[in-house]
Amino acid sequence: MIRYTPLDATLHRNAGLQAPPPGQGPFRHAAAATASRLVVSELDQALAYYPLGFREVPGDSRFDLIAILSLEPGVNYFVSPEGKWRAPYVPGWFRGHPFRLLPKEGSDQHMLCVDMDNGGYVAEAGVQDQRFFEPDGSATPQLQAILKFWTAYEGDYHKTLSQVRQLDQHGLIVPWQIQLQDGEQQPTRNLEGFFRIDSRKLDACSGDALQELQVSGALRLAHAQLLSMPRMGGLVEMMRLRQSGLAATAPTAGFGLGGDTLDLSFLRS
Structure with a gap:
């Protein structure tokens, strides 16, 4: 469950975040994500590792730009069982966890919030924990950096x-x-919910x-999406490795263009 709460220098004076246990990565929260929201400043980095696309925003008439992370529900090919990310570039949407900049009700202002149920939040931060506020109530340098990140985002x-x-x-x-x-003996299935640029149009x-x-x-965004489409072949290979039980032994699968051995017929232009 996600429970975002605005940070307050009085209420959360002694609060902070615990570091992940030794050997554990910081991205366990993204283990079930099949896609990640992207912003245009991430195009150059994301294009190197992920197929890009668009996804309808529920209850809205707009689309989000996304990096596609999986072809199966409830699993993220780029997060290891230890919570480590399997590609050199991590989308900002996940790097900024467990914080979000959310609108203040009845105002055009935004507030920096933290997910109180993320597992790392502690009301009384210890010496090894990342505190939100200094003893005088001012934001720590780390919290200031987080606010700057989400404001830019x-x-x-x-x-x-x-x-x-x-x-x-x-x-x-479209x-x-x-x-x-x-599998070779299995019927084909359609993967729904993703959108792309129509190159002919x-x-x-x-x-x-x-x-x-x-x-x-x-126009640059459109070209980036089209250029990223062969990366979908890498996701197919990662799906096959996972289904065969070999995913843990090949953590970097899918980071290239896929190679000549992959069937790319599903990339319909």
């Missing part, structure tokens, strides 16, 4: 939403029809439309 997220909305308004975001086969855009997309940065 929030601004970048709105920039990302604007670019994604622009691509959608031009009709460039369902990504991905077909998977769990992008090629058919007018010069004015392309200039508009270029000026806003949306």
Whole structure:
């Protein structure tokens, strides 16, 4: 369960976070995530390791830019059993855990909040723990860095939403029809819920439309998504390794383009 609570210098004067136990990584909370929200400032790093796509926001008419982390529900191929991340770049959405910058009710202001049920929160921080506040009530340097991170992330997220909305308004975001086969004797199944850029529609855009997309940065985002699509082959290989019980012995599987041995027919353009 996630329970975000605004941090308060009085109520949480002595609170903090415990470090993970020895040998444990800090990303156990992401073990069941099949995708991660991304912002445009992450494109260069994320493109190297993940297939990028879009996902509908529940109860809304917009899309989020995402990194796809799994082809199976309830499992994240990039998190080891010890909670360590299996790729050199970790999406900011998970690096900023257990904090979030959330809007204050009835106001356009935001508050830095912490998930009280994340497992690391302690009301009385010890010597080895990361405290939120100094004895005088001011934020510790670590908490100031976290606030700076989430403030920048929030601004970048709105920039990302604007670019994604622009691509959608031009009709460039379409369902990504991905077909998977769990075994040679098994029927194919469709993986639902992911969206992609339609390369043919992008090629058919007018010069004015392309200039508009270029000026806003949306064209770069569209190209990044298209260039990332072969990374889906790596996820297929990671799924096969996991199903065969070999995932733990090949933690870096899927970080390349997939190689010639993978069937990439599910990448429909």
